[in-house]
Amino acid sequence: MLNRTLVFGLEHFIDKIGYQAKIYNKKNIDVKYLVSDKSGNSDYFSEKYNADIEILPKNKLLVIFLIIKNLIKYKPEFVEIYDTGYMFFIYLAFSAIFRKKIIVILRGQELQRCNRKKISLNYIKHKLGVWLSHKYVIKEENLVREYVANGFNEKKYLEVHNAIPMPIKSLDNSKDIDLLYLNSVRSERKVLFLINVINKILELRPNLKIVITGFNTLDNPNNSFDFEQEYKVLDFIKTNNLSEKIEVRGFVKDSRDYHSRAKIFLFPTDIVFLNYSLLESMSYGAVPIVSNGEGAEKIVDEENGYILPLDEDLWVKIIIELLENPDLLEKKSNNAIQTVYDKYSIEAWFEKMMLARGGS
Known part of the structure; x- marks a missing residue:
């Protein structure tokens, strides 16, 4: 399929990711999600949206093995990476080694930890991310300001707002x-x-x-x-x-x-x-x-x-x-x-x- 994609860094698979999985599937884009499943509800939501997910073990060596395995076997063209701590380095490094097009997705306060300090680990992490990535997708306006204030390449970011599927109208309009x-x-x-x-x-x-x-x-x-x-x-x-x-x-x-x-x-x-x-x-x-x-x-x-x-x-x-x-x-x-x-x-x-x- 066109634009086959692996997604790294999600703590769990829930509705908001399910919306994305559903539209990707509708548009014939094959996407697989590797999730930590901290909530314990990922299987429920993956069935709800008919999504392809793999729940990662707690052992980080096994996680690294599964990252490499999926990059080789799944053969994605794109990798979407969410920043969830130090594992961001691992996801980023192996995606770059396997020469995948990397899209980093920022959701909230990731760049605030940089605090414009160029010697901080978080700054180095995202400086490397900007350098290696195809695009930085930013969901909130305040993050755009943080991105620019930290001196990152403005040509690399794209603001993409949250979105939802419209509900199917029901005959039951009760509002209790x-x-x-x-x-x-x-x-x-x-x-x-x-x-x-x-x-x-x-x-x-x-x-x-x-x-x-x-x-x-x-x-x-x-x-x-x-x-x-x-x-x-x-x-x-x-x-x-x-x-x-x-x-x-x-x-x-x-x-x-x-x-x-x-x-x-x-x-x-x-x-x-x-x-x-x-x-x-x-x-x-x-x-x-x-x-x-x-x-x-x-x-x-x-x-x-x-x-x-x-x-x-x-x-x-x-x-x-x-x-x-x-x-x-x-x-x-x-x-x-x-x-x-x-x-x-x-x-x-x-x-x-x-x-x-x-x-x-």
């Missing part, structure tokens, strides 16, 4: 979740602020159904992005007697079960653009209320939702007004769906990835 937060719980995502907002709302509307997911410590503490923050929020919920009023979940395998049922999606955070869960929820018609974090205005506007400062009383006011105005809620819901359809479909993502493969 009033307020939904579905994301990992981290300090930069202001979940404690959100709990305070919810507490005030419940004093006015005590019968609302509210769901907060993303507490990985409830399933497997080893998968937590911010162990301390999760426990701080869970303890805050308990001490404020909200345990019976807020449905708390860990990692959810099928986020669609929640997105499709939500009326309002809440996301107070430092970086809004372009969160997968935000896109997914909007695609199902949940109205987004987000903080004025980085890139918020690129996805949310006055037609499809709200961008608000971190003012508890203002969030309470807007949420109550929206819940009490079903016509406004429906209008913004339809506009949220249209926004994702027009700008952030997986088809548009695929076309940009093809530019990454064909660019100089």
Whole structure:
């Protein structure tokens, strides 16, 4: 098949990678994923998307053997590499030795660790990566600034936003979740602020159904992005007697079960653009209320939702007004769906990835 590809460096195979696997398959591009499977859910998601994955062992010598084996046997033209620590060197080195076209994919804070220090290991790692790679695919605007600020070759990067497939319309349009937060719980995502907002709302509307997911410590503490923050929020919920009023979940395998049922999606955070869960929820018609974090205005506007400062009383006011105005809620819901359809479909993502493969 054209552009046969190996993917290295993923901690696990989940929905957001499944979307990519599905569009690659649809476009007749053969892709195989070598994943660490820290979540233990990779087999489930690989079956869901009919994806070709191989779960790597913990023994690093065996991992190196499997890297070499797949590079020889699978014969990829391209290798996509995610930066997941020191193994990045290994993936990069063997891909270069076997003369593969390398595409490095940056997702979040990888370059912040460089801190513009040219003697740091992380700087050297990415300097080598830029030199050996065909393209650096960057998912967030703040990463573009970090890339340039660290003196990397601007001709090598391509900004490719997150994207999702549009959901198949269902006859069941029931929306029984009033307020939904579905994301990992981290300090930069202001979940404690959100709990305070919810507490005030419940004093006015005590019968609302509210769901907060993303507490990985409830399933497997080893998968937590911010162990301390999760426990701080869970303890805050308990001490404020909200345990019976807020449905708390860990990692959810099928986020669609929640997105499709939500009326309002809440996301107070430092970086809004372009969160997968935000896109997914909007695609199902949940109205987004987000903080004025980085890139918020690129996805949310006055037609499809709200961008608000971190003012508890203002969030309470807007949420109550929206819940009490079903016509406004429906209008913004339809506009949220249209926004994702027009700008952030997986088809548009695929076309940009093809530019990454064909660019100089």
